[in-house]
Amino acid sequence: MTTAEELARDRAALTMIQPEPFNAEAPPQGLRDDITPVSLHYVRSNFALPEHDGTLQITGAVQNPTSLTLDDLRSMPAVDRVVTLECAGNGRLGQAPLPVGEPWGFNAVSTARWTGVYLHDVLALASPAGDGVDVAFLGADHGPYSQAGHQFEDLTYTRALTLAHCVDPAAEIMIAYAMNGEELTPDHGAPFRIIAPRWYGVASVKWLKRIDVLTAPFAGEFQTSHYMYEWQDRPHEPVTVMAVRARITDPAPGVSVPAGTYTVRGKAWSGAGPISRVQLSLTGEGDWNQAVLEPPTGPYQWQDWSFDWHAVPGRHTLRARAIDAGGNVQPDVPPWNRLGYGNNAVEVSYVDVI
Numbered sequence: 001m002t003t004a005e006e007l008a009r010d011r012a013a014l015t016m017i018q019p020e021p022f023n024a025e026a027p028p029q030g031l032r033d034d035i036t037p038v039s040l041h042y043v044r045s046n047f048a049l050p051e052h053d054g055t056l057q058i059t060g061a062v063q064n065p066t067s068l069t070l071d072d073l074r075s076m077p078a079v080d081r082v083v084t085l086e087c088a089g090n091g092r093l094g095q096a097p098l099p100v101g102e103p104w105g106f107n108a109v110s111t112a113r114w115t116g117v118y119l120h121d122v123l124a125l126a127s128p129a130g131d132g133v134d135v136a137f138l139g140a141d142h143g144p145y146s147q148a149g150h151q152f153e154d155l156t157y158t159r160a161l162t163l164a165h166c167v168d169p170a171a172e173i174m175i176a177y178a179m180n181g182e183e184l185t186p187d188h189g190a191p192f193r194i195i196a197p198r199w200y201g202v203a204s205v206k207w208l209k210r211i212d213v214l215t216a217p218f219a220g221e222f223q224t225s226h227y228m229y230e231w232q233d234r235p236h237e238p239v240t241v242m243a244v245r246a247r248i249t250d251p252a253p254g255v256s257v258p259a260g261t262y263t264v265r266g267k268a269w270s271g272a273g274p275i276s277r278v279q280l281s282l283t284g285e286g287d288w289n290q291a292v293l294e295p296p297t298g299p300y301q302w303q304d305w306s307f308d309w310h311a312v313p314g315r316h317t318l319r320a321r322a323i324d325a326g327g328n329v330q331p332d333v334p335p336w337n338r339l340g341y342g343n344n345a346v347e348v349s350y351v352d353v354i
């Protein structure tokens with residue numbers, strides 16, 4: 001059991017967005033290194049922290065309904081992956097008019113080393129039926145829910161991925177029980193959770209309680225009503241992989257820097273593949289200079305970039321933008337949609353050189 005003091009300690013270093021259910025961003029130093037310490041990793045929860053009885057059920061269209069404990073998972077071959085997770089609502093504050101939903105700034109993104117088992121290995125134990133279509137993941141968290149005109153007395157956090165995606169070894173979807181080498185904390189989904197690399201965090205169901213193989217597409221609230229891009233001028237689309245994005249981490253927001261050569265640093269990532277270029281504008285006017293981009297240290301994590309800036313006194317407008325291997329470029333203007341997802345517009349950072 002986690003005491004209130006332990007919970008408060010776990011949360012103390014984060015930038016709070018909402019106290020209950022607890023939602024908080026990483027502080028700027030959470031984006032500095034390759035791996036975000038657990039205590040600095042953003043938290044996004046739709047319901048109060050749930051109780052979890054320690055078992056995982058695999059039900060539905062399977063030949064062999066299965067129940068597993070944490071010890072059962074630990075006895076299976078372990079896999080270890082560094083994964084950048086970003087909330088699809090990250091950057092919502094940059095959209096105007098402000099959409100409904102959590103008013104996230106720009107730090108609902110972090111990177112951790114997750115340890116667990118492959119989802120496809122766990123599914124194989126239950127033998128999904130040949131006519132399986134989707135796999136629904138149910139969290140232990142539930143409760144009354146009312147947002148954007150939808151009301152429920154008791155809704156359970158449930159998300160699905162296609163069965164084909166779940167059993168694809170190349171997708172490397174995990175059931176994780178450890179984060180940066182430690183047991184999962186309550187806020188990050190103890191005792192185990194899904195980690196779906198490349199996808200916005202919404203797919204990585206915490207407090208995993210049940211895996212249900214379905215013979216028809218899943219149409220739950222968090223699948224078809226929320227986490228949809230409701231574009232104004234084209235058909236709605238589900239939120240899937242993370243959009244390409246670069247961040248400036250140094251100079252940190254609001255920090256003045258001395259005149260001379262200053263190495264501007266940052267991160268860049270995309271769910272569509274590795275980053276191929278990062279460019280920096282020093283005038284705010286589209287003078288895109290090539291930054292030095294570090295090669296990826298793993299397939300699912302942000303990359304470092306840097307740029308030696310000849311900083312002269314005055315106020316400067318720095319902007320960084322990333323381009324991924326698929327040729328996706330960050331837009332200048334946030335891609336507005338009613339629920340405010342996927343704002344990957346180029347961010348502006350004002351820096352005083354003294």
Ligand SMILES: Nc1nc2c(c(=O)[nH]1)N[C@H]1C(S)=C(S)[C@@H](COP(=O)(O)O)O[C@H]1N2
Binds near residue numbers: 157187188201206
């Ligand atoms: N059971 C459950 N899983 C969940 C959520 C939730 O509310 N309930 N939120 C999702 C969202 S929207 C995000 S961005 C990630 C955040 O994971 P983290 O809190 O470990 O950073 O968890 C996902 N998994």
Ligand SMILES: [Mo]
Binds near residue numbers: 086087089200201202
């Ligand atoms: Mo999210």
